[in-house]
Amino acid sequence: MRKICLKAYDAFIPILLIGVFIGIGEAKEVDWTAINPALSGATSVKDRGECESCHEDYMKAYDKTKHARVFKYGGNKQGNDCEACHGPASKHMKEAEKLQRTPGGAATIVSFKDKAGLSANQKSSICLTCHEKGERMYWKSGLHQASNVSCDSCHYVMERKSDKSLFANEDVKTACYQCHADKKGKNLRASHMPVKEGKLDCNNCHNPHGSPNQKMLKAASANDTCYACHAEKRGPFIWEHAVVRENCSNCHDPHGSNNTALLNAKGAALCTRCHQYGGHVNGLRYYKNNATYGQGCVNCHTKIHGSNHPSGAKLQR
Numbered sequence: 001m002r003k004i005c006l007k008a009y010d011a012f013i014p015i016l017l018i019g020v021f022i023g024i025g026e027a028k029e030v031d032w033t034a035i036n037p038a039l040s041g042a043t044s045v046k047d048r049g050e051c052e053s054c055h056e057d058y059m060k061a062y063d064k065t066k067h068a069r070v071f072k073y074g075g076n077k078q079g080n081d082c083e084a085c086h087g088p089a090s091k092h093m094k095e096a097e098k099l100q101r102t103p104g105g106a107a108t109i110v111s112f113k114d115k116a117g118l119s120a121n122q123k124s125s126i127c128l129t130c131h132e133k134g135e136r137m138y139w140k141s142g143l144h145q146a147s148n149v150s151c152d153s154c155h156y157v158m159e160r161k162s163d164k165s166l167f168a169n170e171d172v173k174t175a176c177y178q179c180h181a182d183k184k185g186k187n188l189r190a191s192h193m194p195v196k197e198g199k200l201d202c203n204n205c206h207n208p209h210g211s212p213n214q215k216m217l218k219a220a221s222a223n224d225t226c227y228a229c230h231a232e233k234r235g236p237f238i239w240e241h242a243v244v245r246e247n248c249s250n251c252h253d254p255h256g257s258n259n260t261a262l263l264n265a266k267g268a269a270l271c272t273r274c275h276q277y278g279g280h281v282n283g284l285r286y287y288k289n290n291a292t293y294g295q296g297c298v299n300c301h302t303k304i305h306g307s308n309h310p311s312g313a314k315l316q317r
């Protein structure tokens, strides 16, 4: 029974992949000699079986990845598998037995290891031959590209370590924390959106591949990013609080805070950054009005994000 199911599955995959072929049909040929001059004159072996005798370990792990499965069914127009990323291997095959890797990484194969000395852009250019569209549309203008972060900083393609998207770590946030440790710290603070709990992730708000928006946000502005989940804050309201319309980050740190509700500052201090005298000539009276000085302002100005009450001009109802 199991076998029959597997067979049906095998036959189904090529059909599923037709869509994929269309995308891959556009794959450009990489200029391999520009990436590694030692590959000059090398040709494609186009037979992954040839690699098995020496790299079986890696291949076992690799075979569980999407690339291995897709390429097996001809998902790569060039008709190769390993060589789609490691370049034409004929010379490597010949020299493999006496292979000596020079410190400069002049081995006759494309290696992504640091000692091979490829630039971040060279590495990414190989992946981009097949993946430059869709989510990666703005890769070249993104700050990661500009900061020498390459595809393999977040993805590890030789083994399936994550449920989806061949992540270098078990999940998205762990991959980001490698370099953005401050954000990890913030997410551990008392008030945070449930990133730690796995209910949302960095890429709910950011496109780490690059985007046309500031801070590589997915949406056109910080506020549009927030409205995706907090639609009730979008308004419009009869009485707007101008500063809310401008940017939610004026008062909230989306990555986490030690104040309640992800606020940038505590209680009245949040408001008095902008409202001298707390908005009241006799400010002290209003502060004192509440035993909990800290929460004072929003006790009366409850509709801090905007009010729809006819007489809610002061955001108090």
Ligand code: HEC
Pocket: 045, 047, 048, 050, 051, 052, 053, 054, 055, 082, 083, 086, 089, 092, 093, 096, 097, 099, 101, 109, 110, 111, 112, 113
């Ligand atoms: C006769 C054995 C042999 C065969 C066959 C062989 N290789 Fe290798 N390969 C080696 C050796 C030895 C090294 C050097 C290992 C090292 O540097 O640690 C190597 C290194 C590599 C590297 C670089 C790894 C690194 O250190 O970064 C890649 C990629 C690679 N081979 C891919 C392939 C592919 C693809 C094929 C099949 C087309 C293949 N090899 C066939 C022996 C072989």
Ligand code: HEC
Pocket: 048, 051, 055, 058, 059, 062, 067, 081, 082, 083, 084, 085, 086, 112, 113, 152, 156, 157, 158
């Ligand atoms: C989709 C691109 C891609 C394909 C296809 C691919 N590799 Fe790799 N391979 C990589 C990358 C990227 C690395 C570097 C991983 C790292 O260390 O971050 C790598 C690493 C390796 C290494 C060295 C491992 C190490 O880091 O020490 C070997 C050996 C290797 N690949 C062999 C193969 C063989 C054999 C195949 C085909 C069965 C294959 N690769 C298919 C991209 C690819």
Ligand code: HEC
Pocket: 020, 024, 027, 065, 066, 067, 070, 075, 076, 084, 085, 126, 127, 128, 129, 130, 131, 151, 152, 155, 157, 163, 164, 165, 166, 167
């Ligand atoms: C020859 C074309 C080709 C190259 C080169 C290539 N890929 Fe892919 N990649 C594919 C195809 C085809 C798929 C499957 C498409 C799909 O599921 O939409 C895929 C899928 C993926 C996925 C999703 C995997 C999953 O499990 O959902 C990731 C991540 C990925 N590739 C990253 C990379 C990285 C990183 C590199 C460079 C080291 C690379 N690819 C190089 C063709 C390629």
Ligand code: HEC
Pocket: 124, 127, 128, 131, 134, 135, 136, 139, 144, 149, 150, 151, 152, 153, 154, 155, 164, 165, 172, 175, 203, 208, 209
């Ligand atoms: C800063 C981290 C980071 C870098 C760098 C990065 N990615 Fe991704 N990638 C992600 C995240 C996050 C996802 C979404 C994962 C998810 O939703 O499971 C993703 C998903 C993908 C996917 C699968 C989904 C899709 O869009 O088809 C592919 C393919 C992919 N990346 C390719 C690449 C390529 C190619 C590069 C280099 C040009 C690259 N990535 C660089 C973080 C990164």
Ligand code: HEC
Pocket: 143, 144, 147, 149, 153, 154, 172, 173, 175, 176, 177, 178, 179, 180, 202, 203, 206, 208, 214, 215, 216, 217
């Ligand atoms: C290999 C290191 C590395 C990894 C991994 C990484 N980043 Fe970055 N990221 C950087 C660098 C370097 C910058 C440039 C600015 C800086 O120095 O902080 C940056 C900048 C950013 C920015 C600011 C963009 C801007 O326009 O100001 C965002 C947002 C960001 N990263 C999100 C992410 C997310 C989300 C992930 C995980 C999916 C991630 N990063 C993974 C290194 C990394």
Ligand code: HEC
Pocket: 173, 176, 177, 180, 183, 184, 187, 193, 195, 200, 201, 202, 203, 204, 205, 206, 215, 217, 222, 225, 249, 254, 255
């Ligand atoms: C709920 C949405 C949201 C989530 C989730 C989120 N961010 Fe952000 N992030 C933002 C917004 C909005 C900004 C811009 C803040 C501003 O305008 O000052 C930003 C800015 C950044 C910046 C650049 C400015 C800075 O503070 O350094 C980095 C880097 C960054 N985020 C990384 C991450 C990482 C890593 C994660 C996952 C742990 C993450 N973000 C999760 C919304 C989010």
Ligand code: HEC
Pocket: 191, 192, 193, 194, 199, 200, 204, 205, 222, 223, 225, 226, 227, 228, 229, 230, 248, 249, 252, 254, 260, 261, 262
């Ligand atoms: C992908 C969905 C999503 C996005 C986008 C999002 N949030 Fe949230 N937010 C949540 C969830 C889920 C909670 C937790 C709600 C709960 O526990 O009831 C939350 C909670 C909050 C809280 C309350 C925290 C507390 O401790 O009471 C604030 C404030 C908040 N978000 C602000 C923002 C801001 C500002 C943005 C835009 C930068 C944003 N959110 C974007 C999903 C999102």
Ligand code: HEC
Pocket: 223, 226, 227, 230, 233, 234, 241, 243, 244, 245, 247, 248, 249, 250, 251, 252, 261, 263, 298, 304, 305
């Ligand atoms: C003027 C400062 C300020 C700005 C700007 C602001 N908020 Fe708030 N927000 C607050 C305060 C103060 C609280 C806590 C209210 C309380 O304790 O009753 C809060 C609470 C929240 C909460 C949790 C409680 C609730 O009402 O659901 C969410 C979610 C939230 N804000 C989202 C947003 C979003 C989304 C934006 C941008 C559209 C935004 N805030 C802009 C001050 C602000």
Ligand code: HEC
Pocket: 241, 242, 243, 250, 251, 270, 271, 272, 273, 274, 275, 279, 297, 298, 301, 304, 313, 314, 315
């Ligand atoms: C980053 C600056 C900023 C912060 C922080 C801020 N506000 Fe405002 N607030 C404004 C601006 C700008 C206006 C619009 C003033 C105008 O239209 O004259 C405004 C308007 C108001 C109004 C209506 C005033 C009127 O004259 O109609 C009230 C009430 C108010 N804010 C209360 C608060 C409270 C309470 C807090 C703290 C939870 C707060 N604000 C935090 C900038 C801010």
Ligand code: HEC
Pocket: 268, 271, 272, 275, 277, 278, 279, 280, 286, 287, 289, 290, 296, 297, 298, 299, 300, 301, 314, 316
């Ligand atoms: C006891 C309830 C109460 C408290 C506490 C309170 N307010 Fe008010 N606030 C009001 C009322 C009612 C009005 C409108 C009548 C008025 O102008 O006195 C108002 C008006 C305002 C205005 C508009 C002033 C103007 O010129 O129209 C601002 C700004 C303001 N408050 C900010 C704050 C800030 C900041 C705090 C905290 C430090 C605060 N309020 C605490 C009740 C309160």
